[in-house]
Amino acid sequence: MVPFQRGAPSASKQVGQIPANYTEGAGTIVSGTTANKATEAALAAYPGGVVDRVVQLSSGEYEAHNVGVNWPHHIFVNQDFTVVGAE
Template sequence: MTVDEASSTAYQKGTSSTSASAITTGEDVLVLGTTSGTTITATQVIVQPAGGSATSSAAGVIPFQRGAPTTSKQVGQIPANYSEGSGTIVSGTTANQATKAALAAYPGGVVDRVVQLSNGEYEVHYIGVNWPHHIFVNQDFTVAGAE
């Protein structure tokens, strides 16, 4: 990658402001900005403090731990001809009604899209929770099943 700096590029070493001249070759940095091909125009450059690590609490970084997957399960009615990725994305009132039904039955997640299936039912794509991932809502906006 090539990093271009602008006159407004901000530099930090850990949580303290610093200057571009305080950064030495070979230091690990996080560059925030806009990309074009293999070039980043930096708006902010953050250097890990010496002796620190990427998971240092001083840097305010919380290490990621991958969760254990659960076994797949289904409840209720899953449309017989359902295949993941099929259907047409819907929006507006229809998507809002399907979302409302799904969240009432399975609170706590985030809906990122609603798809109308070939049988007229809706698949509400649900993220941010371990289960369910797909919630099926019928034409009357009643939850029919989940997987």
């Protein structure tokens, strides 16, 4: 867990696989069971934050938008609801 400190910048980094052609802000917001499964996977891998939305990307993967922590801000989950990367 990475504790959040208001106003404290964190180092930018990436781990795992970021979907090809990923563009922040692109995709379609999903809800219901799909969003719940993606959120559960994201928070199991990176606990301590709050996912405020889940977006399906053009690749079919999902981006969980994680707030309340310095890092990671975007957690990428594949179609099997397995975390594959973060930034």
